[in-house]
Amino acid sequence: MSLDLEISIAFDRYDRHFPFFDGTVKAPAGLRYRALQVGQSDQLRDGTRRHERMIHDKAFDVAEFSMSTYLMAINRGLPITGVPIFPRRLFSASCMFVRADSDIEHPRDLKGRRVGLSSFQTTLSLLAKGDLKFEYDIGWEEVKWLLTTDEKVKFTPKPGVVIDRVAKGTDLGDLLARGEIDAIFMPHPPHSVMKGHVKTRRLFRDTQAEEKRYFDKVGYWPIMHVLAMSTELAEREPALPAALFDMFGQAHHISEEYFDDPNWSRLPGGRHLYEQSRAMFGDPWKNGFKANRGNLERFIQYSHDQSLIGERYDPERLFIPSTLDS
Numbered sequence: 001m002s003l004d005l006e007i008s009i010a011f012d013r014y015d016r017h018f019p020f021f022d023g024t025v026k027a028p029a030g031l032r033y034r035a036l037q038v039g040q041s042d043q044l045r046d047g048t049r050r051h052e053r054m055i056h057d058k059a060f061d062v063a064e065f066s067m068s069t070y071l072m073a074i075n076r077g078l079p080i081t082g083v084p085i086f087p088r089r090l091f092s093a094s095c096m097f098v099r100a101d102s103d104i105e106h107p108r109d110l111k112g113r114r115v116g117l118s119s120f121q122t123t124l125s126l127l128a129k130g131d132l133k134f135e136y137d138i139g140w141e142e143v144k145w146l147l148t149t150d151e152k153v154k155f156t157p158k159p160g161v162v163i164d165r166v167a168k169g170t171d172l173g174d175l176l177a178r179g180e181i182d183a184i185f186m187p188h189p190p191h192s193v194m195k196g197h198v199k200t201r202r203l204f205r206d207t208q209a210e211e212k213r214y215f216d217k218v219g220y221w222p223i224m225h226v227l228a229m230s231t232e233l234a235e236r237e238p239a240l241p242a243a244l245f246d247m248f249g250q251a252h253h254i255s256e257e258y259f260d261d262p263n264w265s266r267l268p269g270g271r272h273l274y275e276q277s278r279a280m281f282g283d284p285w286k287n288g289f290k291a292n293r294g295n296l297e298r299f300i301q302y303s304h305d306q307s308l309i310g311e312r313y314d315p316e317r318l319f320i321p322s323t324l325d326s
Helices: 017-020 050-057 067-075 123-134 173-176 206-218 231-236 238-260 270-281 290-305
Strands: 004-013 031-037 062-066 081-087 096-099 114-117 144-146 164-167 183-185 198-204 225-231
Touching: 004 017, 004 050, 004 238, 004 290, 017 031, 017 238, 050 062, 050 067, 062 067, 062 081, 067 081, 067 123, 067 225, 067 290, 081 238, 096 173, 114 173, 114 225, 123 183, 123 225, 123 290, 173 183, 206 270, 206 290, 225 231, 225 290, 231 238, 238 270
Parallel strands: 004 031, 004 062, 114 144, 114 183, 144 164
Antiparallel strands: 062 225, 081 225, 096 183, 096 198
């Protein structure tokens, strides 16, 4: 099947996407693309609120999209689908912050405590809450949750779960400093935390060791985002999924080669960190359905357990059928 179209692709400015922004990714014959730098919580060159604009406004043809919101959209039959390309991954352990002087040494110590999140359904929130229960032996229902942003897809929380909201503009770092909350689980902590104005530490004192343990046990780096498009576009352009696999495969190869230059990164030890990461995790950026099925199954389990979706459906339901052999 051939292509004859131009598409917009909205994603963040990660190093693995540089080859799109500088044009070194070559589209297959008949396909033209516009690479848009669109953030989610941060304003980038081409805007912000990428997920909301994709699902509510159909602002882009293809977009990097929240895995958690995607699971909810598929469960509700919304007109969105995707290909098993995963532009963002995070361990929950890296995103759990407590005060520097906190007595919290293990997730079990969070029982009955107050924890700040972005939204309840943010993918990192979904992962962290699920990991509390299924990895760290503390039910997420036993924690009190404080949210800063609105949900992208409406849902009914599980009965008895304590969920509160802060006023718009509230800095969770300030609440943490004053002892009004006990921890923050966020992929982008407040600037007060990241800039060191509020003295914090990660909950796990040896976070890298915990991430390695987790990776060795489950066999993957947890997915955060998926590549999504409208169902109408997927049906109208059946050759597009294969083209996207080809383009993101090019970007992966090109961005890997950046580290051949030991001074490519602004970090003095960039090449050493790259080699260390390779030794610990191999290549954790595997796209395709088969290599990620277990990862997806766990997210579906977590989403159902947290009442975000109404059934534990098969992960095959998530993607365009032609991509399931990938």
